[in-house]
Amino acid sequence: MTAFTPRTLSPQQTADALPYAALTREIERLLQDPSVHVPARLVQPLQGGGSLFVMPAADARVAMTKLITFIAQNAQQGLPTIQGDIVVFDVATGQRVALMDGPTVTARRTAAVSLLAAQKLAPRKEGPLLIVGAGVQGLSHLEAFHEGLGVKEVWIASRSAASADALVGHAERLGMKARRVDDPNAALAECPLVITTTPAQQVVMTARPRDDAFVSAVGAFTPRMVEWSADVCQHVASTGMLVVDTRDADHEAGDFLQAGLDVAAWPTLSDVVCQTPMWQAAAQRHAARTGPVFFKSCGWGGWDLAAARCVAAHKPS
The missing domain is CATH 3.30.1780.10 (ornithine cyclodeaminase, domain 1)
Known part of the structure; x- marks a missing residue:
């Protein structure tokens, strides 16, 4: 043998x-x-x-x-x-x-999950794309959204100007239009696609996304971690739609849990893909609303x- x-x-x-x-x-x-x-x-x-x-x-x-x-x-x-x-x-x-x-x-599958969610849920897929956090996940999401959605313009925000500039350079080598922004909250008004990949040790995002925005919040994957303020999460829950990657997010989605939201009431990516009754009910509710789509990614085996x-x-x- x-x-x-x-x-x-x-x-x-x-x-x-x-x-x-x-x-x-x-x-x-x-x-x-x-x-x-x-x-x-x-x-x-x-x-x-x-x-x-x-x-x-x-x-x-x-x-x-x-x-x-x-x-x-x-x-x-x-x-x-x-x-x-x-x-x-x-x-x-x-x-x-x-x-x-x-x-x-981890980097590639997380970006691919965000990409699948955007393909299914984003109201406007052309961008510009705002990426908050210029580390490994920022890089993988940049590549995934460029390849998978055809995004041609990206705005990069990071605590490190050098890291942001490096990711801007990478985007330009891919043929994209790219720029560094120092205030990601102000940039939300111009970007219908938003990815946050911060270390999630504190609230970074305090402004509300556009009504036609798709947000993928990646950084926080435990109950103690957080990127987005409670006010923003509560606003999206009342005016738009929340979708989580899996039911594990019910006890891991720090952004939502710290905002006091009932995570179990919202559909998962599987619900979206399989067109379950839970997704159909959520989509019907969202059709009568004007707010953004907020996808929470926590990770899953x-x-x-x-x-x-x-x-x-x-x-x-």
Whole structure:
């Protein structure tokens, strides 16, 4: 019997196996796959304020476990805030198929989820796009929305002018029109597409988005984290529509929970994709309103399983 050699993918090889268009399609397919099983993730607090995340998931063909750490203060030391790996297994044989770079998967699948939500929900998809936070997630969302929505203009806001300028330069090399803005709240009036990818250690966004805006709030993924003020979240809940990535957001969506909102009353991305009665009722309510669409992304092992499915099907060149 020939020995099976699993693939160990570098960050670049992981990215190459996860083009945004293919990954977004795989995420949509996964949300319609009844064989997918994703138990609640384990979050182990670490001394000093960090966290260890253990996130397993499986379907009829592929199983995976994600092991990553999140250390928010690493950004101040020039270190990655997210580190770790994803192990992919073949369900039929139990063989390890691949070892993927965890931060690369996290960045790309999170941006692909935002992209899918924008494709389904954004009233105006042409932009300009405002990205608040010029780190890894800012970069991945810039690329995903450029490739997947055809966005041609982006505005970048960051606490670090150097980081914002670097992302502006990257956008320009992609052929986009790009600019740095120092006040993201003032920029909301000009941008119908908004992505917030801040460290979410404090409220950054206090102004209200445009009535025709689509917002994807990515930074806060625990009950204690927050990017958007309670006033803005309450305003959107009363005038627009809230959508969460999964039902795990019911106890993880810090922006909404700290605003006192009943997160369980709002549909998930799966509801949107599968056109469930909950989504249809929410869409009908929203049709009578004038406010923006606010998508809250908290993360889920299923998104990593979608990436694992892409990698399992990807044939290296």
